[in-house]
Amino acid sequence: EDQVTQSPEALRLQEGESSSLNCSYTVSGLRGLFWYRQDPGKGPEFLFTLYSAGEEKEKERLKATLTKKESFLHITAPKPEDSATYLCAVQETSGSRLTFGEGTQLTVNP
Amino acid sequence: NAGVTQTPKFRILKIGQSMTLQCTQDMNHNYMYWYRQDPGMGLKLIYYSVGAGITDKGEVPNGYNVSRSTTEDFPLRLELAAPSQTSVYFCASNLAGAYEQYFGPGTRLTVT
DSSP: OOEEEEEOSEEEEETTOOEEEEEEEEOSSEEEEEEEEEOTTSOOEEEEEEOSTTOEEEETTEEEEEOSSEEEEEEOSOOGGGOEEEEEEEEETTOSOEEEOOOEEEEEEO | OOOEEEEOSEEEEOTTOOEEEEEEESSOOSEEEEEEEOTTOOEEEEEEEEETTEEEEOSOOTTEEEOOSSSSBOOEEEOSOOGGGOEEEEEEEEOTTOOOOEEOOOEEEEEO
């Protein structure tokens, strides 16, 4: 059974204070690892897909990396508008279904 | 493109009542999904569909039913609502071969 564990559950940062969110996963065969951002009262918004160990993707202040056991979402010099819950999900090679972690709630204080 | 739309946004049901949550996508996506999200939790898959006329169970299908008669629509039916079905429900879709899923804005359901 696929498992996804995200840490920490919650993270408070000061504006400009860089940090990383972790997503550990167990899957029989990885087709893709996905990062989503979710704002309160809204649906998840797609950020990145990573397909193989060593892959990295960047978007503005966010960079996602992938190893064979975990993924990191690095946030560089965050701003208050980066405050949201960040969700990680895995998809195994045998199907289209996603297994989600419970998310990390990020708060960036001005 | 409206993307994935869901109605209603909010609903309060009494125990034992039934309702249908509507989901429509205008992106011509083959695959569609229903998830529920409980407070502080990730998303759990209820049902999914890989095309019109084809549906399959996810992790938590009990108490729900779906149908897929068109590519665009994927309604979720709750029969005999129970307090355990209080949750936020999200519909999502993607193209076959393109794995990222696109989500609707959600329906917040309370069963009392």
